[in-house]
């Protein structure tokens with residue numbers, strides 16, 4: 001893999017020190033030992049995983065537990081780190097501008113600025129006790145406020161909403177999850193698996209309201225004269241009394257910094273299969289990028305950790321002169337809900353009449369499995385319960401190979417084990 | 430870097446490797462006591478008879494490991510010499526690595542709410558599972574040796590995406 005063509009010693013600039021940024025930086029360093037790598041992030045801290053913020057809230061891990069690299073990371077890899085906010089990218093003079101007026105030059109630029117929480121305006125959102133969850137700072141604010149909270153409402157029944165709800169639940173807070181979709185985590189489940197999860201959550205004391213929206217946040221004056229959350233009014237007319245609201249509706253790519261620079265933005269920053277944007281020498285990866293989807297071939301923004309790291313690696317290779325093509329984003333999700341694992345991959349819900357679906361359910365054991373097959377190929381799967389071997393199935397989707405339906409039928413109820421289904425050295429140079 | 434290769438056509442399914450792994454991974458380091466341990470130790474090599482062949486899956490220490498890219502805590506990482514190592518301390522048992530490992534080589538430690546996989550038993554000269562295998566279905570060697578010595582039977586696995 002480490003055969004390299006290209007010049008060494010370039011100035012690489014990476015904006016963002018999270019999943020995509022870190023994996024890109026490490027890849028570049030592996031290929032170009034003398035290049036100057038600079039990373040800028042407005043979160044002036046060691047690289048951490050935002051997926052772990054909910055574990056921190058629930059006191060399952062410490063603050064240090066959120067870090068994904070040790071404290072010597074920047075010195076060991078020879079990276080100059082700048083804590084600062086990039087305001088503007090200027091491709092003509094090959095530099096970026098920070099909000100403090102500082103200028104940083106580059107030969108190759110990677111935009112890995114991720115995404116930010118987004119939610120439609122809602123009355124009462126400016127009150128004390130209304131939170132969102134994206135950064136370690138958000139998590140710390142929630143953890144600090146939590147001792148004042150007995151009941152909380154989480155708006156949004158997606159992955160972030162449920163993980164946030166879990167964190168609060170761990171602290172003994174009574175949590176109601178309000179989701180507008182007809183089922184939980186709609187991008188990584190189907191109605192049946194959602195049903196299994198709802199049962200588990202309700203048994204554990206969560207309240208789950210689907211097809212429901214919050215209409216207004218109610219408040220009352222607290223002892224220091226500020227308005228503080230006292231409840232939520234739903235579109236069903238119900239009032240839920242609570243002291244905290246966690247908004248986890250969705251995210252939007254952080255694209256403001258490329259406005260007016262010529263970098264093309266649709267939903268995210270559009271990139272080709274080398275992760276390069278429409279402007280030469282500017283690359284994008286992670287939650288901010290709109291890249292090819294593996295199954296549909298269309299451009300899409302995939303806001304997932306493994307996608308971000310893979311895109312970071314591909315961007316890093318191409319920036320350092322090793323041509324590599326991105327194979328496309330595959331929706332992949334893993335979550336542990338009330339101790340039961342859920343893993344899903346690819347397309348989980350097909351329009352009625354299309355393709356073939358195999359299912360196995362054992363409600364008592366919280367076991368559910370579903371395989372989605374189209375044109376003789378596995379294109380999606382859900383596993384709830386015994387999740388070991390899930391990667392064998394997700395690789396099967398990646399292979400786009402024709403599969404034997406009898407074989408899949410066998411896997412539907414048996415533990416999924418490796419049967420030499422893959423030929424040797426499946427590399428992509 | 431050395432790793433463990435599996436040659437399906439040499440294996441007669443005696444599962445001595447599994448037993449050796451369970452013993453090594455137990456607290457008491459004794460097979461007899463391991464049975465009584467709670468939680469029961471789990472082998473890091475996985476076995477199944479399928480299609481009249483025995484298939485074992487064991488971590489292949491991939492060159493570009495999917496599990497490292499998917500791991501959201503940094504628990505799965507490369508050692509300086511290129512092995513894929515797992516830091517149990519950091520692991521939160523989220524299952525992201527299980528979701529992507531093409532060999533099904535990651536096992537869930539349900540009670541600890543963590544995962545584990547083959548670590549090549551760094552404290553041993555030769556991993557116990559390899560010693561236990563009397564049919565030489567498991568080879569502990571470098572990829573170069575594996576190729577050069579003609580050990581491969583075309584079914585061996587070596588992986589990067």
Ligand SMILES: Cc1cc2nc3c(=O)[nH]c(=O)nc-3n(C[C@H](O)[C@H](O)[C@H](O)COP(=O)(O)OP(=O)(O)OC[C@H]3O[C@@H](n4cnc5c(N)ncnc54)[C@H](O)[C@@H]3O)c2cc1C
Nearest residue numbers: 016017018019020041042043086113114286287303304305
């Ligand atoms: C609570 C929570 C739970 C999650 N759980 C999962 C999960 O279980 N599985 C999963 O696959 N994904 C999960 N995700 C999503 C996952 O965290 C993201 O997909 C991943 O972090 C994306 O990485 P990224 O590098 O693209 O961007 P980000 O992680 O968003 O990082 C962006 C970086 O850019 C910096 N930055 C942004 N703008 C600027 C600027 N103008 N100037 C300078 N720096 C800037 C930021 O400081 C940050 O360092 C979760 C997310 C959250 C919030």
Ligand code: SF4
Nearest residue numbers: 488489491494496530
């Ligand atoms: S992807 Fe699987 S086989 Fe490869 S290094 Fe990771 S655990 Fe081992």
Ligand code: SF4
Nearest residue numbers: 500520521523524526
């Ligand atoms: S289960 Fe552990 S090793 Fe696997 S991805 Fe999660 S944190 Fe990483």
